[in-house]
Amino acid sequence: MSRPTLEKVAARAGVSRATVSRVVNGSTTVAEHIRVAVQRAVEELGYVPNQAARSLVTQRADSIALVFSEPPVRVFSDDPTFAGIIRGVSAEADAADKQVVLMLAGSSRGHERVERYTTSGHVDGVIVASMHGADPLPAALARRGIPVVCSGRPLTGSSLPYVDIDNVGGAESAVRHLLESGRRRIATIAGPPDMVAGIDRLTGYRNALRDSGRRSIIAIGDFTRDSGFEGMTQLLEDDPGLDAVFAASDMMALGALQALRKAGRRVPGDVAVIGYDDVPAAPYADPPLTTVRQPTTRMGRELARLLLNPGEPSVILPTELVVRESA
Amino acid sequence: MSRPTLEKVAARAGVSRATVSRVVNGSTTVAEHIRVAVQRAVEELGYVPNQAARSLVTQRADSIALVFSEPPVRVFSDDPTFAGIIRGVSAEADAADKQVVLMLAGSSRGHERVERYTTSGHVDGVIVASMHGADPLPAALARRGIPVVCSGRPLTGSSLPYVDIDNVGGAESAVRHLLESGRRRIATIAGPPDMVAGIDRLTGYRNALRDSGRRSIIAIGDFTRDSGFEGMTQLLEDDPGLDAVFAASDMMALGALQALRKAGRRVPGDVAVIGYDDVPAAPYADPPLTTVRQPTTRMGRELARLLLNPGEPSVILPTELVVRESA
DNA sequence: CCCCCTTGTGAGAGCGCTCTCAGCCAGCAT
DNA sequence: ATGCTGGCTGAGAGCGCTCTCACAAGGGGG
Missing domain, CATH: 1.10.260.40 (lambda repressor-like DNA-binding domains)
Known part of the structure; x- marks a missing residue:
């Protein structure tokens, strides 16, 4: 029995x-x-x-944790980033014959749970996928002596290995595309200033504009559709003559599209729009959204590779501009 | 050290x-x-x-697995079902001081991995969230002596406990709403015939129509947007005089909206549209989509409850019609 | 006074496995 | 014959924990 x-x-x-x-x-x-x-x-x-008996003597668990340090609602929204990361990590872990354990650490209670679970010998290492660069979790785990790799550059000045996507470069390429197609008054709807992606994409926008000697026009959003709508509305008020907008996320771009339509502006005729992320809905937007695509699966692979091969240097992955009709 | x-x-x-x-x-x-x-x-x-040492003697792992027996791309699409289930399961498991381990078993290789992992004593029980009612995984795990609960009624005739959502009733209520608002030629874009949700929602559509003595007009899709577009196109060809369509998923409804627009039909003027799932994009569709919402978080809670309290009967949860502008 | 109970503590077995080390048996050189 | 490999196998310790059981100490009741 x-x-x-x-x-x-x-x-x-x-x-x-x-x-x-x-x-x-x-x-x-x-x-x-x-x-x-x-x-x-x-x-x-x-x-x-019996894995417990085996782990007890080998001191290995042959599995790694992939921790999402975000509320589940964010993780499983239309954002394809997480799905890609999961796919990539799974693939690489599979190849190394390791099991991937997904964990949600949205709440502070969740943080504690994750800390207990990972330090109790359940896993050989942890990948922390956090959008907030100042998340204390990675450092806390590292202090416990657990191998940690971060997805996204940590803002805490810690020296933990990480894999990031070239947000600055991606934003630059988007704005340059706008510039090259003759746009002159280019606004941005930036992401939250406490997230690396928000900060870096704004930096990229500024870099590109600075190089061309143009003035920046900025609204701040929080990556959500509603904040994109509001941001765009405000931008139109601030500078009715703008002819392009770079939204730091596709969801915000979608909201902006809506605001633009409501304001009677035509896209891309009057205003060009570029988003960021290449969400599944982007090609179905009206008009189909030009956006910056990120190699999310590759990111997952690199994350797992870094965790499995300690000592290797952090990685920054390039982006790709996907030109559709909105710009 | x-x-x-x-x-x-x-x-x-x-x-x-x-x-x-x-x-x-x-x-x-x-x-x-x-x-x-x-x-x-x-x-x-x-x-x-040390959890390994503890498990070794207690024969318990104090954690449960939540297995998604689907390719990751489906799990993390705009479908809010999975997110809700995860939230619900997490909440209930938390309360019982159990750890939730998420696992993806998309491929056959994944099935095998999950089987090995769960039978090796890593978990005390498994929740299988599969959209395919004939998935062999739940039965395989049960045969191994592991407590299993299914999300969605299994089609295999197995007597495993499950939690399902009243797909039949949900579809019925949608079609009845169409009937009550005076629509007379109501078509449906059904889901795949190998998934419980597809089968049951079609049954609901048929039930409601039969009661009213109307003829059914059916296209088959696979829950994706593209299949919704194609299904709608075909439906318009088959019966140009139709004045309503019930799509078995919001993504298909979104595709149908697109096809309708292309065909010059107005929604809801010429054709009323109802979807299913209440995805995040539904309120932002043009026009905002009337749809059937499912208590996904509740589903997760019930799933965990059933796993933690063996012997309790299976559960079927009610749905809610969310009326917006498309019907 | 002893006996019995209660309460709190420690000794020790053993969960199922890995891994070191010793042992065995060729086979071959000495 | 003896010694020495080299290739395989088995004995046994021990991973860190829980849990049973024995036991010590203290406090009534006979």
């Missing part, structure tokens, strides 16, 4: 525990006929090693 | 291992002054129990 143990398998195969262990773990120093006999016993009994 | 053990804590507090264990596990039979001393030692050393 209960799960068979090594002992049982050994008895059935007529060998010792040690030999079964060797076979199960793929040791090469086992005679062929014994290996076959053991494998048959394993199958007949449906033996699966 | 290495993590402190019970032994270390015991030495520091000047008591035995057993006593420390008692304190850590909240036994009441420990003298107050000793309890305090032990707790201080625990804190000073930053002691966290």
Whole structure:
């Protein structure tokens, strides 16, 4: 009834525990006929090693945690970033024969839970996917002696390894595209100033404008659709003559599109719009949204690679401008 | 350097291992002054129990797996179902002091991985969130002796406990709303016939129409936006005089809206449209989409409750029609 | 006074596994 | 014959914890 143990398998195969262990773990120093006999016993009994016992002696868990340090509502919104990261991490972990454990640490209670879980030996390392660069969780885990890799440059000045996407460069390329297509009064709807992505994309916008000697026109949003609508409305009030807007997220761009339509502006005729993220809805927007795509799957792969190979340097991945019809 | 053990804590507090264990596990039979001393030692050393050792002896893992038996791309699309389930399960598990481990089992390789992981004693039970009612995973796990609860009625005739949402009733209410507002030729874009949600929503549509003696007009989609577009296009060809359509998912409804616009039909003037799911984009559609909302968080809670309290009967949750402008 | 209970503590077994180390048996050189 | 490999296998310790059980100490009741 209960799960068979090594002992049982050994008895059935007529060998010792040690030999079964060797076979199960793929040791090469086992005679062929014994290996076959053991494998048959394993199958007949449906033996699966007890991971707790194994971990206890090896001090390894053969699994890694992927922690989303955000409220679930954000993680599973239309934002394709998380999905891509999960896919990438899974792929790489698979290749290394490690199990991925997803954890949500949205609340402070969640932080504590994650800390307990990861320090109790359940995992060999942690990938923290946090949008807030000042998140205390990565540092806290590192202090506990757990290998940690961050998705997104940490703002805390910690020296933890991280994988980030070139937000500055992505924003620059978007604004440059606007400039090159003859736009002259280019506004931006920036992301929240406490998130790395918000900060860096604004920096990119500023960089590109500075190079061209143009004035910046800024509204602040929080990456949501509603804040994009409001930001755009305010921008139109501030500077009715603007002819382009770079939104730091597609959701905000979608909101901006709506505000523009309401204000009677035509896109891209009167105002060009570029977003950021390339969400699934972007190609279906009216007009289809020009946006900056990020290599999210690649990001996941790099994250896992960094965790599995300690000591390697942090990585910054390039973006790609996807030109559709809105700009 | 290495993590402190019970032994270390015991030495520091000047008591035995057993006593420390008692304190850590909240036994009441420990003298107050000793309890305090032990707790201080625990804190000073930053002691966290080794979960592997604990599981080994207790045969419990104090965590449950939430398995998504779908490709990640589906799980993290705009579909709010999964997000809600995760939230609900997390909340309930939290209350029971259990850890939730999310796992993706999209591929057959993933199935195998999940099976190994869950049978190796990592978790006390599994919630399988699968959209495909004929998914073999739940039954396979159950055969291994692991407690399993399914999200969505299994199609395999297995007697596993499940939590489902009243898809039939939801579809019925949508179609009845159409009927009541005077629509006479009501078509549907159904979901895939191999998914419970697809089957049941079609049944609901048929039920409501049968009651009113009207003819059914059916196209088959796969819940995606593109299939909604195609389904609608085909429907308009089949029956140009239709004046309403019930799409079995919001994404398909969004695609249908697009097809309708392209065909010069006005919504809801010429054709009324109702979707299903109430995705985040639904209120922002043009026109805002009338749809059927599901109590997804509640579903998650019930799922966890069922897993934690074996023997309780399966649950079917009601839906809610959200009337916006498209119908 | 002893006996019995109650209350609190420690000793020790053992969960299922890995891994070191010793041992065994060829086979071959000495 | 003896010694020495080298290739395989088994014995046994021990990972960090829980939990049973024995036991010590103290306090009534007979």
